[in-house]
Amino acid sequence: MGRVSPINPSKSDPSHGRCPNCSFTAWCLPANLTLDESIQFHGRIKHDRRIQRNEYLHHANSPLSSLYMVKSGFLKTSRMVDGEGRQQVISFLTVGELVGLDAIGTGKHLCDTVALKESRLCGMRYVDFEELCHAIPALQRHFHRMMSAEIVRNQGIMILLGGMCAEKRVAMFLLNISRRLAAQGFSETHFRLPMTREELGSYLGLKFETVSRAFSRLSNAQLIAVDHKNVDIRSLVQLEQIIDDHDTRQFLARHTKLGTNWVRSEIENAARVIRQSDWTRPLVGV
């Protein structure tokens, strides 16, 4: 039996299903299913559930019924942090990402999951999914790999939260978003963040003012351009460099031109050059 090659989702043949570019079908392409298996899998999918901005996909404590794949849009998951209602954002989810893995252990969702913008999802009843995993060994292996990958992702966040300064956290986040969007065929340098500074801060372990300042500093250093929720990455390379750089402030200072207008910038730089060594000297052409 011929194997379905792991081609780009956008080119996948929708002949055996009513949901063109079905995100769930696309998700299991790397599992390298046979055509039969692929049809079998596709047959259990509930296609194209839509939810509006601020609408909940599910609340904490609700039972797990289905796993969902994001087909379009953006969602966040968040969890209660203490006795009283403080919530912390646990993840942001976008196209091609699976929702509900954390509920399998207990059979109940621990997270609220809510749409940050209008979103479409494909779902599959979890009991069906388990059944298919047993019927299709390749799917089982793929699922194990995906669960493991989720664990590794979370370890990445733990590293971010455990030891990085504000600018590195934001830089890592931007690179992460960039890669995830690029993987789905969107621009890797130019996007609109669907979450507020406060939600982002909650995710990154920072207050919203600190997030805002971090954006400003990265912007001053010309690594990005920010206009409210719109982000333009000016240098993916430097954004990556800053994460490994031991002295973040110095790294940013090297690339920063001070002030918001030419005159002020020139004056302050001139003063600095006179007073100190030339490490604050702006880039050529300023």
Place this chain on the structure above:
Amino acid sequence: MGRVSPINPSKSDPSHGRCPNCSFTAWCLPANLTLDESIQFHGRIKHDRRIQRNEYLHHANSPLSSLYMVKSGFLKTSRMVDGEGRQQVISFLTVGELVGLDAIGTGKHLCDTVALKESRLCGMRYVDFEELCHAIPALQRHFHRMMSAEIVRNQGIMILLGGMCAEKRVAMFLLNISRRLAAQGFSETHFRLPMTREELGSYLGLKFETVSRAFSRLSNAQLIAVDHKNVDIRSLVQLEQIIDDHDTRQFLARHTKLGTNWVRSEIENAARVIRQSDWTRPLVGV
């Protein structure tokens, strides 16, 4: 065919295997396997691998060959954080806990895993494990639940790292250790930590001096007694309360008595007792 009831591991019947109280067999008890399945599972286990303090179970980048269960002892896993060799502790592992889930996605370990003290483990080749998961649907379901539980645990760390002050982090850690040891039949209030302050700090996103100060403050507030690596939890209840309390410093201040010498002498006695006895011995059913 009769089902193996999910009884306490320490009472499990070792009749169908050479490894009494085999930690891996115990791990799959909640899966509620039939006797046949249980024997089948047990048959693939490589029993009783021993590793010494500071010995590596595996290094980062080494291929995943086996999953391991900790039978006794304590290990840590850690990951490279940046270009140069800074490592961050990702997890501490003790009796009854599974090692290697994060390697399934890529087939390579991302973490170094090293023993904090002499440890014994049971292992199973991952290919065998996958095969058994397919052959035994109950095992597959159990494994999925365990992977999901691992994701949930990591979310807990993310919450800890994202928003808690030093004392709360240490309090949570102590409660966590307490529960894990209690689940294996050890004392839930009285134990010896196998890791250094630095390793603990790395895990909790703090410098070792800060960990030390946090221990001191919890100790001054009579919630715990600390003597170097020996910890005696004086009030599990208050330790839980402090996590929900909005104003940690005030909470601690309320309970702090200055200059109580009698406490100190009791602590030192307790510490002596721990040092003399083998603290790793279960209190029940030895």
Place this chain on the structure above:
DNA sequence: CGTAGGTTTGAATTGGGTCAATACAGGTGG
């Protein structure tokens, strides 16, 4: 429009980090 929610920025505060000094435990070898 007008208002509420979101963002930016400044100034003051503080919790944790850094640096440094000392104490202690546990292992080693004499």
Place this chain on the structure above:
DNA sequence: CCACCTGTATTGACCCAATTCAAACCTACG
């Protein structure tokens, strides 16, 4: 058995990045 030595732990003094508090400002949307 003891003396030594190294790695670990505690504690104090000072510093700095992030938080808190506050004031504009913007923009999205009814």
